[in-house]
Amino acid sequence: MPAVSTSQRTYRYLRLTLAGAPIAIMLAVLFAIPDAGVLPSVSHYFYSSARTVFSAALVTAAACLLALSGRGPQRVLLDVAALLAPLIAIIPTPVSPGEVPGVVVDCAAPCVPVGFTDDLDNAVATYLAIGAAVLAIGLVLARRGDIALRDTGPTLALAAAVLAATTLVWTLAPDQLVRYGHAVAAFGFFILIALVALAEALRPSDTHPPARRTRIGYIVVAVALLLDLAATAVSAMLFDLPVVLAGELVALALFLVFWMMQTAQKWSLADPALRA
Template sequence: MARPVESSTSLQRTYRYLRISIAATVVAIFVSVAVAAASVGWLTSVSDYFYTPARNVFVGSLIAVSLALFALSGRGLERALLDAAALFAPLIAVVPTTLAPGTIPGVGLPCQYRCFPPEFEPDAENGVITYVIVGGVAVLVALALVALQQSSFRSVAFSLGLAVAVLAAVGLTWLFARDAFLQQGHFVATVAFFALFAAVAVLNAFPRGDAAPPPQAIRAWYIAIAALLALVLVVYVALGVLGIVTRSGVPVVLLVEAAALCLFCAFWVVQCIEKWNEGDPGIR
């Protein structure tokens, strides 16, 4: 007689769908870039496609990732890392990358190498101001929940402190060093986001406290993802410092960013496999 299939709980399905959705955002970004490339060609980076019809999917996917990360943050150090990553994802979306002259037809640039298109500054201003205000409201809501004893201050102290620091840094830099912010903001947020995920992968490979260690095969995947992400970030930062976006006609930054996105997607696929039947990652 066939064994009846156990039905999943609502909480299990919620976590499953969130992890699957995060992985799916990478697929959405790649599809939108490929569709845009059919008309504008292959640009020097994935981020350049912000200035193409792929913009809506690119921005929407990153905002969705941020919300899902907050929902999945769990507890302890992993919560702190995922909350931090959730802070940087919207910045990647609302602060566009710099461009080289001639990259996008019709987008004028007052520079010879790479700079921020002045015509997009109002868009960035709207996004940054919204980010700071909404982030500030989120901090106040979190403090209200602590005051109502719906959560402990100890469990959210690091996330709240980091949120205040990031929001203050973004707001002050926008007010007093706007040119530097527009020139480097996207790059810094991108590096921080993927560096945090390299740390999250290491933490999942070697969990702390009384958390059960993952199976050996899963651990090997986490270690590989963390190591490759670290390597990709080193290359990405080196290319940024040296000002290299193409090499012998090959868009190396585009390939590096695509590799980082693939590793990010792979992390969530592994998470889905490991934690498919886990109802609440905070219950151990």
């Protein structure tokens, strides 16, 4: 067997770790059902015993996406997805009274309970501070010539836009961040993953293009993911059923399929640090 370099081994482990993130979330939900019951969405399990795994898996996924994003349009899309993943983890979804056993909701309409909003202030402040530090490091490295500004410029610009938008909403309209932040980040994340799958199929890398059947698979995953998101959003507005839970589980499964296809395609790259 050919020798495996340290960089190859590291990137393989990162890819497998990222594949484990949606599996961990689905298992945490499964193990929480006996106590919490079937809740309206995966996000509602943030208020259950699945909370630790839910948040940790999303933060881990963000770190892996940043390390594995590669080059081209896929890099920009995955880097922005990496910025959204922690927001899904730290901004709770609003809940109604009685939706989650044991959680006291002190408002008539769906809202985030008071105890959790206190945690949110700390989490958002930390997110913005770390994000600003990462952005500053990227600018310094680009100025030094350690990374090409032509390649990283779009990512840095979009990262600055996401951080600025989050800061403005959190400062000027924190109630809107609490009410809509989780849903916007979650839908945005999966839409970006669908766009990455389409880019892999329609604008593949010249150095390691996917096989024809893999490109077809990427298109199928992208279309299925977009249809799932649309169906979930529409159904949630029309039916009082746990359709969001089913839609989110399907989205997680499709993300897992997409990432395993990526992992299989790029498993044996000679230089994953540059060509991931």
